[in-house]
Amino acid sequence: MDFKLTDGQEMLKRVVRQFTEEEIEPLAAEIDRTGRFPAETFEKMTKLGLTGIGIPEEYGGSGGTDIEKVIAVSEIARKCAASAAILSIHSIFPHVLLQYGTEEQKKKYIPPAASGGMVGAFALTEPDAGSDAGAAKTTAVLDESTNEYVLNGTKCFISGGSQAGAVLVFALTEPEKGTKGMSCILVEKGTPGFTSGKVEEKMGIHASDTAELIFDNCRVPKGNLIGPEGKGFHIAMSALDGARIGVGAQALGIADGALEEAIRYAKERVQFGKPISRLQGIQWYIADMATKTEAARWLVYESAWLRAEGRPHTMEAAMAKLNASENARYVTNLALQIHGGYGYMKDYPLERMYRDAKITEIYEGTSEIHKVVISRALLGR
Numbered sequence: 001m002d003f004k005l006t007d008g009q010e011m012l013k014r015v016v017r018q019f020t021e022e023e024i025e026p027l028a029a030e031i032d033r034t035g036r037f038p039a040e041t042f043e044k045m046t047k048l049g050l051t052g053i054g055i056p057e058e059y060g061g062s063g064g065t066d067i068e069k070v071i072a073v074s075e076i077a078r079k080c081a082a083s084a085a086i087l088s089i090h091s092i093f094p095h096v097l098l099q100y101g102t103e104e105q106k107k108k109y110i111p112p113a114a115s116g117g118m119v120g121a122f123a124l125t126e127p128d129a130g131s132d133a134g135a136a137k138t139t140a141v142l143d144e145s146t147n148e149y150v151l152n153g154t155k156c157f158i159s160g161g162s163q164a165g166a167v168l169v170f171a172l173t174e175p176e177k178g179t180k181g182m183s184c185i186l187v188e189k190g191t192p193g194f195t196s197g198k199v200e201e202k203m204g205i206h207a208s209d210t211a212e213l214i215f216d217n218c219r220v221p222k223g224n225l226i227g228p229e230g231k232g233f234h235i236a237m238s239a240l241d242g243a244r245i246g247v248g249a250q251a252l253g254i255a256d257g258a259l260e261e262a263i264r265y266a267k268e269r270v271q272f273g274k275p276i277s278r279l280q281g282i283q284w285y286i287a288d289m290a291t292k293t294e295a296a297r298w299l300v301y302e303s304a305w306l307r308a309e310g311r312p313h314t315m316e317a318a319m320a321k322l323n324a325s326e327n328a329r330y331v332t333n334l335a336l337q338i339h340g341g342y343g344y345m346k347d348y349p350l351e352r353m354y355r356d357a358k359i360t361e362i363y364e365g366t367s368e369i370h371k372v373v374i375s376r377a378l379l380g381r
Contacts (some may be wrong), residue, residue, distance in 0.1 A: 003070075003298070007311060012068055016075040019048060029078035030350050037163050038207055041083055047338035050087055052114035055094050057347070062135035065308035066242065070249040070300055074145040077253025079349075081208035081356035084253055086119075088246035089159040089208070093120025096168055100184070100227040105293055107167060109186065121164035122243075123213055124236050130157075133170075133236065134179045135249040136217065139282030147222045149173070150183055151215040156320050159363070161211030162196040165189050169215070170232045178303070182232035186224040193218030241314050243364045246323040251321075251328035251360040255293045258328075258353050262286060263337035265342075273340050282338060289331045296324040312370035315377035318370040325360035326367065333358045 024213060031038050045051055053069045055061020069091060077084035094113040097106055101281065123156035130137040138153025151171055161167070166188050174181030187194050197212035222351055227235050266277035276282050303320040306313035332354045336343035344348040361367050 009071055009355055010040045012064075013071050013323070015076060016072050017051070017078075019044070020076050020079050024076060024083050025079040025255035026219055027354065028083070028349070029346070031080075031082060032340050033206075033346075034137060035201075035206040036210075037085060037209055038086075042086060042119065045083075045087055045116060046117045047116065048114070048163065052094075053119075054091065055098060055110060056116040057107055059094075059098070060115035061094070062114075066245055066304040067301065068253075070245065070304045071251035072301075073246055074256065075255035077250045080207075081250060081353070082205040084206040084250045085161065085359075088250055089122070090120055091246065092239050092243050093166070093168060095166075096122070096184070096226065096235060097186075099147075100231075100235055101236070102142040103228065104223075105186070107265070108327060111166065116166035118342065119163045120162050121158055121160040121167040122239065123158045123161070123167050123169045125155060125157045127154060127156050130271050132334060133182075133233065136170065136172060136182065136193055138169070138171040139175055140169075140173050140183060140185055141271045142222065143219070144218070144219060148219045149216040149222060149225070151185070151187065151220060153215050154197075155213040155215075157200065157213050157363075158213050159208055161213050162199050162209050167213065168226065170236050171214075171215075173229050173232075177193060177230065179233040182229055183229045183235075184226040184232040184235045185220055186226055187215075187218065187220055191218055191220060202359070204357075205354070237314075241317045241362060244317040244370075245300065245303050245307060245313075246319040247360050247364045248296075248303065248317075248324040251295070251324035252296055253302050254360070255289070255296065255324070255331040256359050258332045258350065258357075259286070259289050259293055261348070261350055261353075262338045265339050276338070285334050285338060289334055292327045296320075296327045299323050315374055316372040318365070318377075321360075321364065322367050322374070324369040325357075328357040328360050 044153045049062035052061035052074050053064045073084050073088045076150050094110045097110050107307045113120045125137050140149040141150045169187050172181050173183040193216045196270050197214050200210040269276045299320040303313050303316040336354050339350050
């Protein structure tokens with residue numbers, strides 16, 4: 001067993017850390033306050049090759065695996081969870097196409113997403129179909145006279161929805177079959193009948209937009225079907241395995257950043273004539289935070305390694321996401337407590353980190369859903 005990063009992975013970590021501290025951290029408070037999409041940051045991430053991690057060079061990517069993705073996402077999340085979320089969620093789009101698209105689809109849509117600056121999105125959730133994806137109602141009926149799918153329905157809580165140049169939409173091509181009649185269809189921005197609606201006002205990750213997508217007799221060529229008809233649910237669940245590793249990486253980075261802030265503050269803050277880092281209670285807090293974060297790190301890395309090796313990883317991805325997200329909440333809570341009243345103020349980053357951490361327990365599957373996934377895997381259901 002080798003727990004060391006390769007020289008290339010260590011270099012990537014250093015490069016992304018420097019980029020994050022120089023380019024992303026200075027904007028973190030502003031984009032949280034205004035909620036604007038950091039287009040300049042996304043452009044720089046693209047130029048650095050981060051949006052193409054895991055994608056072969058022949059499709060405009062940077063190569064690498066899910067391990068490199070975890071490194072990049074967690075490093076960015078140390079300073080700005082919203083920017084990390086933008087990168088992590090965007091990456092679902094080209095990876096689904098890489099795994100399930102035709103050669104023509106790969107050549108047309110992956111390069112713009114991997115290295116061309118186009119934002120991609122993944123649209124599964126609906127107002128009445130959150131954790132229960134089988135309750136989805138959006139339909140895609142084939143008009144054989146024009147060889148087009150006609151989409152009708154509404155998707156909600158779609159990360160990057162208002163910014164996306166193209167969206168992977170999961171719709172029922174055979175509604176009577178439920179999830180077995182669900183298909184994955186690519187819809188480009190600007191297609192008649194496709195509009196983005198309400199952009200949600202959220203508790204955290206404000207710069208990562210979360211939008212409603214509306215399809216009203218939206219016509220899409222049959223050639224935009226990704227994978228076979230009726231395999232959409234399978235594609236979505238496979239994509240979510242990777243997405244959950246990405247959320248685990250976000251949570252890991254948030255915890256790393258909060259722990260660093262807590263250690264720095266504890267050394268600087270003097271009370272009763274000495275730095276509070278000399279108080280045993282604070283020392284125990286730091287020890288617990290560091291231990292739990294290190295445990296979360298290796299669950300996340302193990303799941304990324306399994307995915308990179310092509311091994312089964314559904315349970316491990318669920319474990320990694322469940323553990324890392326709960327740890328992010330735990331660590332940011334204690335870090336804020338160490339800061340006392342100052343931690344509650346927007347002058348310090350802990351207030352933002354505390355809010356940002358919560359979403360990692362909710363999106364790409366709630367903690368409760370992950371417990372179901374894990375228990376079913378262990379019980380053989």
